[in-house]
Amino acid sequence: MTDEVGCLKAQLEEKDKEIVALKNKLAHLEKSNASVLELYEKVTPLTPLKAKASLSNEDIMRYSRQLLLPELGVQGQLNLSKTSVLVVGCGGLGCPLAQYLAAAGIGRLGLLDYDEVELSNLHRQVLHGEENQDQAKALSAANAVKRLNSTVECIPYHLQLSSENALQLIQHGKPLVSAGALRMEGQLTVYNYRGGPCYRCLYPVPPPSETVTNCSDGGVLGVVPGIMGCFQALEVLKIASGQGSSCSQQLVMFDAQDARFRSIKLRPKQAGCAVCGENPSVTRLVDYEAFCGSAATDKCRKLNLLSRDQRITVQDYKSIIDTAEPHLLLDVRPLVEVDICHLPTSLNIPLSSLEYRKSEHIQLLQESISQLKQQMEGDCRPPVYVICKMGNDSQKAVQVMEKMSGSEVDSITVKDISGGLMAWANRIDPTFPQY
Amino acid sequence: MAAPVVIHLEFGGGAELLFNGVKDHHVTLPSQPDPWDVKQLLVWIQQNLLKERPELFVQGDSVRPGILVLINDADWELMGELEYQLQDQDNVVFISTLHGG
Numbered sequence: 001m002t003d004e005v006g007c008l009k010a011q012l013e014e015k016d017k018e019i020v021a022l023k024n025k026l027a028h029l030e031k032s033n034a035s036v037l038e039l040y041e042k043v044t045p046l047t048p049l050k051a052k053a054s055l056s057n058e059d060i061m062r063y064s065r066q067l068l069l070p071e072l073g074v075q076g077q078l079n080l081s082k083t084s085v086l087v088v089g090c091g092g093l094g095c096p097l098a099q100y101l102a103a104a105g106i107g108r109l110g111l112l113d114y115d116e117v118e119l120s121n122l123h124r125q126v127l128h129g130e131e132n133q134d135q136a137k138a139l140s141a142a143n144a145v146k147r148l149n150s151t152v153e154c155i156p157y158h159l160q161l162s163s164e165n166a167l168q169l170i171q172h173g174k175p176l177v178s179a180g181a182l183r184m185e186g187q188l189t190v191y192n193y194r195g196g197p198c199y200r201c202l203y204p205v206p207p208p209s210e211t212v213t214n215c216s217d218g219g220v221l222g223v224v225p226g227i228m229g230c231f232q233a234l235e236v237l238k239i240a241s242g243q244g245s246s247c248s249q250q251l252v253m254f255d256a257q258d259a260r261f262r263s264i265k266l267r268p269k270q271a272g273c274a275v276c277g278e279n280p281s282v283t284r285l286v287d288y289e290a291f292c293g294s295a296a297t298d299k300c301r302k303l304n305l306l307s308r309d310q311r312i313t314v315q316d317y318k319s320i321i322d323t324a325e326p327h328l329l330l331d332v333r334p335l336v337e338v339d340i341c342h343l344p345t346s347l348n349i350p351l352s353s354l355e356y357r358k359s360e361h362i363q364l365l366q367e368s369i370s371q372l373k374q375q376m377e378g379d380c381r382p383p384v385y386v387i388c389k390m391g392n393d394s395q396k397a398v399q400v401m402e403k404m405s406g407s408e409v410d411s412i413t414v415k416d417i418s419g420g421l422m423a424w425a426n427r428i429d430p431t432f433p434q435y
Numbered sequence: 436m437a438a439p440v441v442i443h444l445e446f447g448g449g450a451e452l453l454f455n456g457v458k459d460h461h462v463t464l465p466s467q468p469d470p471w472d473v474k475q476l477l478v479w480i481q482q483n484l485l486k487e488r489p490e491l492f493v494q495g496d497s498v499r500p501g502i503l504v505l506i507n508d509a510d511w512e513l514m515g516e517l518e519y520q521l522q523d524q525d526n527v528v529f530i531s532t533l534h535g536g
Contacts, residue, residue, distance in 0.1 A: 185448055207501025208490075211501055212534050251510075253447065264508050267513055
């Protein structure tokens, strides 16, 4: 009798365990199904983020190491859980920023990016993987963040921030934690925070668009935006938890070469500011791209400085090589890019050397042209074809060379190769590297 | 006559590319009848240091939009901008604003 009771009890215990395991499995499956994220192509109103009354046991365990900090504590953690943050751009800065905000338990993350993941992004945009190429960055980032912390509400926006949608996404009066990173340097400032200056107080006039360099032109070491994105996350977490940021009216500069941070005191909020001053002239959002005279994207623009007869296509150049027509091929990219790849017969003289008539380079050019002239015999204008990466600098170089032709160098016929080496790689030689 | 002024100039955020990539410059501004101010410094930089494309550094008699000027670790707006009178051993930084990443 007692044996039978004992046996049944053991069996029941066994079944109970099985039920718990099945329930856990079901909950897990339901959770992962529910976390299939929808990509937003436009802004739609969201339900207000609900404030948590208290932390769950799971919350306490997950955030225990930061809950131990008196600077954060339970109240700070609860404050994070009721904060929404919009991350504008899911690139080199946005990836680590979103990652640390999600890890720390921010309530809601809007992840906005118009672009798709490319191989050349992966060295710095660390939420995206090889398998995410061609996927919307916003979605790729949201999925990565969701894997890290499924309790964070993620809203991926596949669009560009514009005067059309900005006020739908951002309520008036929110602080802006802004950073930039290029080459081996980073900068960070918190704007519109506790009576400090806004972006327009500091930069009333946009810079000339040709002075604004992006990562695809200037290059960037991936860890530099990584550090600045982490720094942004730090300031967002301090603001959201209630500790406050100390970067208002401050410019933090990071020099990665010297491993040095510096903080500079900036001007206060300006009474005459067009946006936040006493008599603002900007009372509704303006077309920011028109205001800056520049597209708010990281894509290179195509210049059109030359007439059609001053340009040849890569196909034209291929047949010039095939028919062994005597010519000079001039590559006007900086040396660091020529080291990455170049066509075997090209002469490298960077555009800046042509523009500033660097004597050793001008001499080299004179020699190469007069050699070509001798080789061609007779009274002719030797053809010079100019190439660069995309076909922008090559056009500028043609304009410079036309001024030099007949005076600083022998008379030449100079044309550029439209689309540059990237067009060569795309249409003529698929084995030629692209960057 | 104002005595020569020894100052430290720094260029960053890409502005150094207009100065052969050199970020730090220790310079001596020669003796002149009036004290040196920032407006005169900009002219001196153009005549003595600027190697390339002046339009990427100056516009009119000031710096071009998008370059912040910092005098002794503070925004020049707090120091009197172009009228600030340079002192011996001053540190003047010209920093181009970075966008994106």
